[in-house]
Amino acid sequence: MRPRAHQTGTVAPSIPEQARGVRPRDAEIGPEATDIELTVNGTTHRVRVEPRVSLLDALRERLDITGTKKGCNQGACGACTVWVDGRRVVSCLTLAVACEGREITTVEGLADGDRLHPMQRAFVDNDAFQCGYCTPGQLMSAVALMAEGHTCDDAEIAEWMSGNICRCAAYPNIRSAIRQVRDTAEGTRKGGR
Amino acid sequence: MRSFAYKRVSDVATAIAEVGGDPGSEFLAGGTTEVDMLRIRVARPRRVVDINDLPIAAIEDLSDGGLRLGGLARMSDVAAHPAVRERYPVVSEALEKGASAQLRNMATLGGNLMQKVRCSYFRDVDQACNKREPGSGCAAMNGFNRTHAVLGTSEHCIATHPSDVAVALTALDAIVHIQGPEGARTVAFDDFFPLPGNTPDREHPIAHGELITAIEVPANPAARTSHYLKVRDRESYEFALASAAVVLRVERGIIAEARIGLGGVATKPWRARQAEAALTGAPALRAAFEDAAAAELADAVPQGMNSFKITLAQRTLVRALETVASAHGGEGNA
Incomplete structure:
Protein backbone atom coordinates (compact mmCIF):
# COMPACT_ATOMS: atom_id res chain seq x y z
CA MET A 1 0.00 0.00 0.00
CA LEU A 110 25.07 13.80 6.83
CA ALA A 111 25.26 17.00 4.80
CA ASP A 112 24.69 20.39 6.35
CA GLY A 113 22.29 21.82 3.79
CA ASP A 114 24.27 22.02 0.53
CA ARG A 115 27.55 21.60 2.39
CA LEU A 116 28.77 18.05 2.14
CA HIS A 117 29.93 16.19 5.21
CA PRO A 118 33.74 15.91 5.20
CA MET A 119 33.42 12.19 4.51
CA GLN A 120 31.18 12.82 1.50
CA ARG A 121 33.69 15.42 0.29
CA ALA A 122 36.51 12.93 0.78
CA PHE A 123 34.65 10.24 -1.19
CA VAL A 124 34.35 12.71 -4.09
CA ASP A 125 37.98 13.82 -3.77
CA ASN A 126 39.24 10.23 -3.76
CA ASP A 127 36.88 8.80 -6.38
CA ALA A 128 35.75 6.31 -3.72
CA PHE A 129 33.03 4.73 -5.85
CA GLN A 130 32.17 3.60 -9.33
CA CYS A 131 28.48 2.70 -9.59
CA GLY A 132 27.72 4.38 -6.27
CA TYR A 133 25.10 1.93 -5.10
CA CYS A 134 26.94 0.92 -1.94
CA THR A 135 28.11 4.48 -1.25
CA PRO A 136 25.36 5.60 1.17
CA GLY A 137 26.07 2.56 3.33
CA GLN A 138 29.83 3.05 3.01
CA LEU A 139 29.43 6.65 4.14
CA MET A 140 27.31 5.78 7.14
CA SER A 141 29.84 3.16 8.20
CA ALA A 142 32.83 5.39 7.46
CA VAL A 143 31.56 8.31 9.54
CA ALA A 144 30.64 5.94 12.39
CA LEU A 145 34.09 4.39 12.10
CA MET A 146 35.72 7.74 12.86
CA ALA A 147 33.83 7.99 16.15
CA GLU A 148 34.52 4.35 16.98
CA GLY A 149 38.21 5.05 16.60
CA HIS A 150 39.25 2.14 14.40
CA THR A 151 41.17 4.07 11.76
CA CYS A 152 44.73 3.42 12.91
CA ASP A 153 45.95 1.93 9.63
CA ASP A 154 44.61 0.45 6.41
CA ALA A 155 44.33 -3.04 7.90
CA GLU A 156 42.21 -1.76 10.76
CA ILE A 157 40.07 0.36 8.45
CA ALA A 158 39.51 -2.63 6.16
CA GLU A 159 38.55 -4.86 9.07
CA TRP A 160 36.07 -2.41 10.53
CA MET A 161 34.60 -1.56 7.11
CA SER A 162 34.18 -5.22 6.14
CA GLY A 163 30.43 -5.05 6.70
CA ASN A 164 30.12 -2.90 3.59
CA ILE A 165 30.61 -4.75 0.33
CA CYS A 166 31.54 -2.87 -2.85
CA ARG A 167 31.03 -4.90 -6.04
CA CYS A 168 33.06 -2.34 -7.96
CA ALA A 169 35.89 -2.99 -5.48
CA ALA A 170 36.53 0.69 -4.79
CA TYR A 171 38.03 -0.35 -1.48
CA PRO A 172 41.47 1.31 -1.90
CA ASN A 173 39.85 4.66 -2.66
CA ILE A 174 37.33 4.25 0.16
CA ARG A 175 40.24 3.70 2.53
CA SER A 176 41.96 6.77 1.08
CA ALA A 177 38.85 8.85 1.74
CA ILE A 178 38.70 7.62 5.32
CA ARG A 179 42.39 8.38 5.83
CA GLN A 180 41.85 11.87 4.45
CA VAL A 181 39.12 12.57 6.99
CA ARG A 182 41.09 10.91 9.77
CA ASP A 183 44.03 13.18 9.06
CA THR A 184 41.96 16.36 9.25
CA ALA A 185 40.45 17.64 12.48
CA GLU A 186 37.18 18.26 10.70
CA GLY A 187 36.57 14.55 10.47
CA THR A 188 35.27 14.27 13.98
CA ARG A 189 32.82 17.14 13.58
CA LYS A 190 29.84 14.85 13.09
CA GLY A 191 30.59 11.44 14.51
CA GLY A 192 28.57 8.28 14.74
CA ARG A 193 27.82 8.34 18.41
CA MET B 1 7.57 -12.27 5.00
CA ARG B 2 4.49 -13.61 6.77
CA SER B 3 2.48 -11.23 8.89
CA PHE B 4 2.90 -11.08 12.65
CA ALA B 5 1.93 -8.86 15.53
CA TYR B 6 4.38 -6.89 17.65
CA LYS B 7 4.59 -5.92 21.28
CA ARG B 8 7.34 -4.04 23.06
CA VAL B 9 7.96 -4.81 26.73
CA SER B 10 10.23 -3.14 29.24
CA ASP B 11 10.68 -5.60 32.12
CA VAL B 12 11.76 -9.21 32.37
CA ALA B 13 8.65 -10.50 34.15
CA THR B 14 6.31 -9.09 31.51
CA ALA B 15 8.48 -10.42 28.70
CA ILE B 16 8.40 -13.92 30.14
CA ALA B 17 4.66 -13.78 30.83
CA GLU B 18 3.86 -12.52 27.33
CA VAL B 19 5.87 -15.19 25.53
CA GLY B 20 5.40 -17.96 28.09
CA GLY B 21 1.63 -17.53 27.96
CA ASP B 22 1.40 -17.61 24.18
CA PRO B 23 2.81 -20.52 22.15
CA GLY B 24 2.74 -18.30 19.05
CA SER B 25 4.99 -15.58 20.49
CA GLU B 26 8.77 -15.31 20.16
CA PHE B 27 11.29 -12.94 21.66
CA LEU B 28 12.87 -10.32 19.40
CA ALA B 29 16.23 -8.97 20.54
CA GLY B 30 18.88 -7.75 18.08
CA GLY B 31 16.99 -9.33 15.21
CA THR B 32 20.05 -10.27 13.18
CA THR B 33 18.95 -13.90 13.08
CA GLU B 34 15.27 -13.56 13.90
CA VAL B 35 14.32 -11.03 11.20
CA ASP B 36 16.27 -13.07 8.67
CA MET B 37 14.40 -16.23 9.77
CA LEU B 38 11.07 -14.39 9.58
CA ARG B 39 11.81 -13.23 6.07
CA ILE B 40 12.70 -16.69 4.74
CA ARG B 41 9.70 -18.17 6.59
CA VAL B 42 11.76 -20.51 8.75
CA ALA B 43 10.45 -18.65 11.81
CA ARG B 44 6.65 -18.33 11.81
CA PRO B 45 5.48 -16.66 15.02
CA ARG B 46 2.07 -15.13 15.49
CA ARG B 47 3.71 -12.29 17.35
CA VAL B 48 7.17 -11.05 18.28
CA VAL B 49 7.81 -9.58 21.72
CA ASP B 50 10.51 -6.92 21.53
CA ILE B 51 12.81 -7.25 24.55
CA ASN B 52 15.41 -4.66 23.55
CA ASP B 53 14.35 -2.31 26.37
CA LEU B 54 14.80 -4.88 29.15
CA PRO B 55 17.39 -3.82 31.75
CA ILE B 56 19.62 -6.86 31.28
CA ALA B 57 22.40 -5.42 29.13
CA ALA B 58 24.94 -4.52 31.81
CA ILE B 59 28.45 -5.93 32.18
CA GLU B 60 29.21 -6.29 35.88
CA ASP B 61 32.05 -7.46 38.10
CA LEU B 62 31.57 -10.61 40.14
CA SER B 63 33.04 -10.62 43.61
CA ASP B 64 35.52 -13.38 42.72
CA GLY B 65 37.00 -11.48 39.76
CA GLY B 66 34.72 -12.95 37.12
CA LEU B 67 32.25 -11.05 34.99
CA ARG B 68 28.52 -11.14 34.53
CA LEU B 69 27.54 -10.31 30.96
CA GLY B 70 23.90 -9.29 30.49
CA GLY B 71 21.86 -11.39 28.10
CA LEU B 72 21.05 -8.28 26.08
CA ALA B 73 24.61 -6.90 26.08
CA ARG B 74 25.51 -6.16 22.47
CA MET B 75 28.44 -7.99 20.90
CA SER B 76 30.21 -4.69 20.22
CA ASP B 77 29.81 -3.46 23.80
CA VAL B 78 31.05 -6.72 25.31
CA ALA B 79 34.05 -6.80 22.97
CA ALA B 80 35.00 -3.20 23.78
CA HIS B 81 34.56 -3.47 27.55
CA PRO B 82 37.91 -2.90 29.31
CA ALA B 83 37.38 -5.70 31.82
CA VAL B 84 36.58 -8.19 29.07
CA ARG B 85 39.62 -7.13 27.04
CA GLU B 86 41.90 -7.38 30.06
CA ARG B 87 40.63 -10.54 31.72
CA TYR B 88 39.28 -12.50 28.75
CA PRO B 89 40.92 -11.38 25.50
CA VAL B 90 39.71 -14.65 23.97
CA VAL B 91 36.14 -13.32 24.32
CA SER B 92 36.90 -9.92 22.78
CA GLU B 93 38.83 -11.50 19.93
CA ALA B 94 36.12 -14.03 19.19
CA LEU B 95 33.46 -11.31 19.20
CA GLU B 96 35.40 -8.94 16.97
CA LYS B 97 36.13 -11.70 14.48
CA GLY B 98 32.41 -12.41 14.21
CA ALA B 99 29.92 -10.80 11.83
CA SER B 100 30.42 -7.12 10.90
CA ALA B 101 30.59 -3.92 12.93
CA GLN B 102 26.93 -3.19 12.11
CA LEU B 103 25.72 -6.65 13.14
CA ARG B 104 27.81 -6.56 16.32
CA ASN B 105 26.08 -3.30 17.26
CA MET B 106 22.72 -5.07 16.96
CA ALA B 107 23.27 -8.67 18.04
CA THR B 108 23.03 -9.61 21.71
CA LEU B 109 25.00 -12.18 23.67
CA GLY B 110 21.87 -14.17 24.51
CA GLY B 111 20.80 -14.08 20.88
CA ASN B 112 24.24 -15.26 19.84
CA LEU B 113 23.74 -18.47 21.83
CA MET B 114 20.25 -18.88 20.36
CA GLN B 115 21.22 -18.18 16.74
CA LYS B 116 20.29 -20.67 14.07
CA VAL B 117 22.73 -22.72 12.06
CA ARG B 118 23.97 -21.42 8.72
CA CYS B 119 23.40 -24.71 6.90
CA SER B 120 21.89 -23.67 3.57
CA TYR B 121 19.59 -26.70 3.63
CA PHE B 122 18.15 -25.61 6.98
CA ARG B 123 17.46 -22.19 5.49
CA ASP B 124 15.86 -23.49 2.29
CA VAL B 125 12.33 -24.58 3.20
CA ASP B 126 12.16 -26.73 0.04
CA GLN B 127 15.02 -28.96 1.25
CA ALA B 128 14.97 -31.89 3.64
CA CYS B 129 16.20 -30.87 7.10
CA ASN B 130 15.76 -32.82 10.32
CA LYS B 131 16.43 -29.71 12.32
CA ARG B 132 13.63 -27.72 10.69
CA GLU B 133 11.25 -30.62 9.92
CA PRO B 134 12.09 -33.62 12.13
CA GLY B 135 12.11 -36.85 10.15
CA SER B 136 12.39 -35.18 6.75
CA GLY B 137 16.03 -36.18 6.26
CA CYS B 138 19.30 -34.30 5.88
CA ALA B 139 19.99 -32.85 2.44
CA ALA B 140 23.46 -31.75 3.54
CA MET B 141 24.62 -35.35 4.01
CA ASN B 142 24.99 -35.85 0.27
CA GLY B 143 24.91 -32.20 -0.64
CA PHE B 144 27.32 -29.32 -0.70
CA ASN B 145 28.83 -29.87 2.73
CA ARG B 146 32.21 -28.17 2.55
CA THR B 147 31.44 -25.95 5.55
CA HIS B 148 29.76 -28.65 7.63
CA ALA B 149 30.91 -30.32 10.81
CA VAL B 150 33.34 -33.19 11.34
CA LEU B 151 32.90 -33.48 15.11
CA GLY B 152 29.72 -34.23 17.03
CA THR B 153 27.71 -35.12 13.94
CA SER B 154 25.01 -37.76 13.65
CA GLU B 155 23.38 -39.43 10.67
CA HIS B 156 20.57 -36.90 11.10
CA CYS B 157 22.47 -33.60 11.15
CA ILE B 158 25.93 -32.28 10.27
CA ALA B 159 25.29 -28.54 10.58
CA THR B 160 28.13 -26.52 12.08
CA HIS B 161 27.43 -24.32 15.08
CA PRO B 162 28.18 -20.82 13.77
CA SER B 163 29.10 -18.85 16.91
CA ASP B 164 32.60 -17.62 17.63
CA VAL B 165 32.07 -16.20 21.11
CA ALA B 166 30.42 -19.42 22.27
CA VAL B 167 33.67 -21.23 21.47
CA ALA B 168 35.51 -18.88 23.81
CA LEU B 169 32.83 -19.12 26.48
CA THR B 170 32.84 -22.92 26.48
CA ALA B 171 36.59 -22.88 27.09
CA LEU B 172 35.99 -20.55 30.04
CA ASP B 173 33.25 -22.74 31.57
CA ALA B 174 30.74 -19.91 31.47
CA ILE B 175 27.36 -20.31 33.14
CA VAL B 176 24.10 -19.42 31.41
CA HIS B 177 21.49 -17.75 33.59
CA ILE B 178 17.94 -18.40 32.49
CA GLN B 179 14.67 -16.99 33.75
CA GLY B 180 11.29 -18.31 32.78
CA PRO B 181 7.70 -18.95 33.82
CA GLU B 182 8.94 -21.61 36.29
CA GLY B 183 11.58 -19.36 37.83
CA ALA B 184 15.31 -18.90 37.44
CA ARG B 185 17.96 -21.54 36.81
CA THR B 186 21.50 -21.90 35.52
CA VAL B 187 22.97 -24.21 32.91
CA ALA B 188 26.65 -25.01 32.49
CA PHE B 189 27.82 -23.70 29.14
CA ASP B 190 28.78 -27.06 27.67
CA ASP B 191 25.36 -28.45 28.64
CA PHE B 192 23.58 -25.61 26.88
CA PHE B 193 24.35 -27.11 23.48
CA PRO B 194 23.18 -30.70 22.99
CA LEU B 195 24.64 -32.92 20.30
CA PRO B 196 22.20 -33.42 17.39
CA GLY B 197 21.91 -37.19 17.87
CA ASN B 198 18.43 -38.34 16.92
CA THR B 199 16.87 -34.97 17.75
CA PRO B 200 18.69 -32.22 15.85
CA ASP B 201 15.62 -30.02 16.26
CA ARG B 202 16.49 -29.77 19.98
CA GLU B 203 19.18 -27.09 19.87
CA HIS B 204 19.21 -25.82 23.46
CA PRO B 205 17.55 -26.44 26.84
CA ILE B 206 15.49 -23.23 26.71
CA ALA B 207 11.77 -23.84 27.20
CA HIS B 208 9.19 -21.61 25.56
CA GLY B 209 9.05 -18.33 27.46
CA GLU B 210 12.48 -18.75 29.02
CA LEU B 211 14.99 -15.97 28.56
CA ILE B 212 18.77 -15.81 28.85
CA THR B 213 19.26 -13.04 31.41
CA ALA B 214 23.03 -13.27 31.82
CA ILE B 215 26.17 -15.23 31.10
CA GLU B 216 28.62 -15.52 33.95
CA VAL B 217 32.28 -15.94 33.19
CA PRO B 218 34.18 -17.34 36.18
CA ALA B 219 37.45 -15.79 37.27
CA ASN B 220 40.46 -17.32 35.54
CA PRO B 221 43.81 -15.54 35.84
CA ALA B 222 45.27 -17.63 33.02
CA ALA B 223 42.65 -16.23 30.67
CA ARG B 224 44.48 -12.89 30.63
CA THR B 225 46.76 -14.35 27.98
CA SER B 226 44.02 -16.33 26.22
CA HIS B 227 43.62 -16.19 22.46
CA TYR B 228 41.09 -16.89 19.72
CA LEU B 229 42.34 -17.88 16.28
CA LYS B 230 39.87 -18.02 13.40
CA VAL B 231 40.62 -19.41 9.95
CA ARG B 232 38.17 -18.68 7.13
CA ASP B 233 37.74 -18.28 3.40
CA ARG B 234 38.14 -14.51 3.57
CA GLU B 235 39.86 -12.43 6.16
CA SER B 236 36.85 -10.68 7.62
CA TYR B 237 33.07 -10.99 7.92
CA GLU B 238 32.98 -14.74 7.36
CA PHE B 239 32.20 -17.81 9.40
CA ALA B 240 35.03 -20.01 10.63
CA LEU B 241 36.24 -23.00 8.69
CA ALA B 242 38.14 -23.79 11.86
CA SER B 243 38.79 -21.80 15.01
CA ALA B 244 40.39 -22.34 18.39
CA ALA B 245 39.94 -20.66 21.76
CA VAL B 246 42.87 -21.38 24.05
CA VAL B 247 43.52 -20.74 27.73
CA LEU B 248 46.79 -22.15 29.12
CA ARG B 249 48.38 -22.15 32.54
CA VAL B 250 52.05 -22.92 32.11
CA GLU B 251 54.41 -23.49 35.06
CA ARG B 252 58.13 -23.83 34.37
CA GLY B 253 57.51 -24.96 30.82
CA ILE B 254 54.92 -27.55 31.80
CA ILE B 255 51.24 -27.13 31.01
CA ALA B 256 49.41 -27.14 34.34
CA GLU B 257 46.01 -26.51 32.85
CA ALA B 258 44.55 -26.24 29.34
CA ARG B 259 41.10 -25.09 28.32
CA ILE B 260 40.28 -25.33 24.66
CA GLY B 261 37.27 -24.65 22.50
CA LEU B 262 37.03 -25.45 18.79
CA GLY B 263 34.73 -23.73 16.33
CA GLY B 264 33.77 -24.14 12.69
CA VAL B 265 34.23 -27.90 12.82
CA ALA B 266 31.58 -29.18 15.20
CA THR B 267 27.82 -29.30 15.70
CA LYS B 268 28.21 -27.37 18.95
CA PRO B 269 30.81 -25.05 20.46
CA TRP B 270 33.31 -27.83 20.96
CA ARG B 271 35.09 -28.30 24.24
CA ALA B 272 38.28 -30.13 23.29
CA ARG B 273 38.58 -32.30 26.38
CA GLN B 274 40.78 -34.92 24.76
CA ALA B 275 43.30 -32.28 23.73
CA GLU B 276 43.13 -30.76 27.21
CA ALA B 277 43.86 -34.14 28.81
CA ALA B 278 46.76 -34.76 26.45
CA LEU B 279 48.27 -31.35 27.20
CA THR B 280 47.94 -31.41 30.97
CA GLY B 281 51.36 -32.21 32.41
CA ALA B 282 53.02 -32.10 29.00
CA PRO B 283 55.79 -29.67 28.07
CA ALA B 284 54.62 -26.55 26.26
CA LEU B 285 56.22 -27.62 23.01
CA ARG B 286 54.99 -27.99 19.47
CA ALA B 287 55.24 -31.77 19.53
CA ALA B 288 52.85 -31.91 22.48
CA PHE B 289 50.51 -29.47 20.75
CA GLU B 290 50.44 -31.63 17.63
CA ASP B 291 49.74 -34.78 19.65
CA ALA B 292 46.92 -33.07 21.51
CA ALA B 293 45.34 -31.75 18.32
CA ALA B 294 45.58 -35.18 16.72
CA ALA B 295 43.93 -36.75 19.76
CA GLU B 296 41.00 -34.34 19.57
CA LEU B 297 40.38 -34.93 15.86
CA ALA B 298 40.95 -38.70 16.01
CA ASP B 299 37.22 -39.39 15.98
CA ALA B 300 36.36 -36.81 13.33
CA VAL B 301 33.97 -37.96 10.61
CA PRO B 302 34.44 -36.33 7.20
CA GLN B 303 31.48 -35.91 4.85
CA GLY B 304 33.23 -35.80 1.51
CA MET B 305 33.71 -32.12 0.82
CA ASN B 306 34.88 -31.15 4.31
CA SER B 307 37.63 -33.66 5.03
CA PHE B 308 40.16 -30.81 4.79
CA LYS B 309 38.78 -29.52 8.09
CA ILE B 310 40.33 -32.39 10.01
CA THR B 311 43.81 -31.18 9.09
CA LEU B 312 42.88 -27.51 9.24
CA ALA B 313 41.44 -27.80 12.75
CA GLN B 314 44.62 -29.43 14.01
CA ARG B 315 46.86 -26.78 12.44
CA THR B 316 44.60 -24.03 13.79
CA LEU B 317 44.76 -25.44 17.29
CA VAL B 318 48.52 -25.94 17.18
CA ARG B 319 49.07 -22.36 16.05
CA ALA B 320 46.78 -20.98 18.75
CA LEU B 321 48.57 -23.06 21.37
CA GLU B 322 51.93 -21.76 20.15
CA THR B 323 50.70 -18.18 20.37
CA VAL B 324 49.46 -18.56 23.94
CA ALA B 325 52.48 -20.58 25.07
CA SER B 326 54.85 -17.93 23.72
CA ALA B 327 52.95 -15.31 25.72
CA HIS B 328 53.89 -17.36 28.78
CA GLY B 329 57.54 -17.21 27.73
CA GLY B 330 57.46 -20.91 27.01
CA GLU B 331 59.16 -22.66 24.15
CA GLY B 332 56.07 -22.45 22.02
CA ASN B 333 57.70 -19.53 20.31
CA ALA B 334 60.70 -21.59 19.30
Missing part, protein backbone atom coordinates in the same frame (compact mmCIF):
# COMPACT_ATOMS: atom_id res chain seq x y z
CA ARG A 2 1.07 3.58 -0.49
CA PRO A 3 1.48 5.92 2.40
CA ARG A 4 -1.01 8.61 3.13
CA ALA A 5 -0.04 12.09 2.06
CA HIS A 6 1.40 13.23 5.35
CA GLN A 7 3.72 10.26 5.46
CA THR A 8 5.63 10.96 2.29
CA GLY A 9 8.81 12.76 1.60
CA THR A 10 11.64 14.16 3.61
CA VAL A 11 9.74 17.44 3.73
CA ALA A 12 6.93 15.99 5.82
CA PRO A 13 6.17 18.46 8.59
CA SER A 14 7.31 17.42 12.00
CA ILE A 15 4.49 16.29 14.23
CA PRO A 16 3.60 18.69 17.02
CA GLU A 17 4.60 17.47 20.45
CA GLN A 18 1.03 17.19 21.69
CA ALA A 19 0.05 14.99 18.75
CA ARG A 20 2.78 12.43 19.46
CA GLY A 21 2.22 9.09 21.09
CA VAL A 22 -0.32 7.46 18.79
CA ARG A 23 -0.85 4.78 21.45
CA PRO A 24 0.83 3.41 24.58
CA ARG A 25 4.33 2.19 23.72
CA ASP A 26 3.61 -1.26 25.14
CA ALA A 27 0.36 -1.84 23.24
CA GLU A 28 0.28 -4.85 20.94
CA ILE A 29 0.03 -3.83 17.30
CA GLY A 30 -0.51 -5.68 14.05
CA PRO A 31 -0.42 -7.88 12.19
CA GLU A 32 -2.37 -5.31 10.19
CA ALA A 33 -0.85 -1.92 9.42
CA THR A 34 -0.69 0.56 12.27
CA ASP A 35 0.41 4.18 12.55
CA ILE A 36 3.85 4.49 14.07
CA GLU A 37 6.23 7.41 14.48
CA LEU A 38 9.75 7.39 13.13
CA THR A 39 12.25 10.14 13.80
CA VAL A 40 14.56 10.37 10.79
CA ASN A 41 17.32 12.95 10.61
CA GLY A 42 15.63 14.94 13.34
CA THR A 43 12.18 14.98 11.79
CA THR A 44 9.37 12.88 13.21
CA HIS A 45 7.12 11.23 10.65
CA ARG A 46 3.92 9.31 11.14
CA VAL A 47 3.90 6.27 8.92
CA ARG A 48 1.48 3.38 8.52
CA VAL A 49 3.26 0.02 8.47
CA GLU A 50 2.71 -3.60 9.34
CA PRO A 51 5.05 -4.91 12.07
CA ARG A 52 6.82 -7.05 9.46
CA VAL A 53 8.05 -4.00 7.51
CA SER A 54 11.79 -3.43 7.85
CA LEU A 55 13.21 -0.03 8.66
CA LEU A 56 14.78 -0.11 5.19
CA ASP A 57 11.44 -0.57 3.45
CA ALA A 58 9.72 1.97 5.69
CA LEU A 59 12.36 4.56 4.75
CA ARG A 60 12.39 3.85 1.05
CA GLU A 61 8.86 2.74 0.21
CA ARG A 62 6.75 4.63 2.75
CA LEU A 63 8.73 7.77 3.51
CA ASP A 64 10.44 8.20 0.12
CA ILE A 65 13.76 8.67 1.90
CA THR A 66 15.60 6.67 -0.72
CA GLY A 67 19.27 7.42 -0.05
CA THR A 68 19.53 4.19 1.93
CA LYS A 69 19.91 1.32 -0.54
CA LYS A 70 18.64 -2.25 -0.60
CA GLY A 71 21.31 -4.73 -1.60
CA CYS A 72 21.07 -8.27 -0.26
CA ASN A 73 18.17 -7.68 2.16
CA GLN A 74 19.70 -10.28 4.48
CA GLY A 75 22.33 -8.41 6.43
CA ALA A 76 25.28 -9.41 4.30
CA CYS A 77 26.16 -6.36 2.18
CA GLY A 78 25.82 -3.23 4.30
CA ALA A 79 24.18 -1.11 1.55
CA CYS A 80 21.32 -0.36 3.95
CA THR A 81 23.52 0.87 6.81
CA VAL A 82 21.94 3.64 8.90
CA TRP A 83 22.41 4.79 12.50
CA VAL A 84 19.89 4.01 15.20
CA ASP A 85 20.57 6.07 18.31
CA GLY A 86 23.98 6.85 16.86
CA ARG A 87 25.05 3.26 16.24
CA ARG A 88 25.52 1.89 12.75
CA VAL A 89 23.17 -1.00 12.01
CA VAL A 90 21.73 -2.72 8.96
CA SER A 91 18.21 -1.45 8.37
CA CYS A 92 17.15 -4.57 6.44
CA LEU A 93 17.28 -6.66 9.64
CA THR A 94 15.70 -3.94 11.75
CA LEU A 95 11.93 -3.76 12.08
CA ALA A 96 10.53 -0.26 11.63
CA VAL A 97 8.21 -0.67 14.64
CA ALA A 98 11.21 -1.45 16.82
CA CYS A 99 12.61 2.02 16.01
CA GLU A 100 9.77 4.02 17.51
CA GLY A 101 11.25 6.41 20.04
CA ARG A 102 14.74 6.05 18.60
CA GLU A 103 16.78 8.48 16.52
CA ILE A 104 17.35 7.27 12.97
CA THR A 105 20.03 8.88 10.83
CA THR A 106 20.35 8.17 7.12
CA VAL A 107 22.81 9.38 4.51
CA GLU A 108 20.48 12.34 3.90
CA GLY A 109 21.32 13.46 7.42
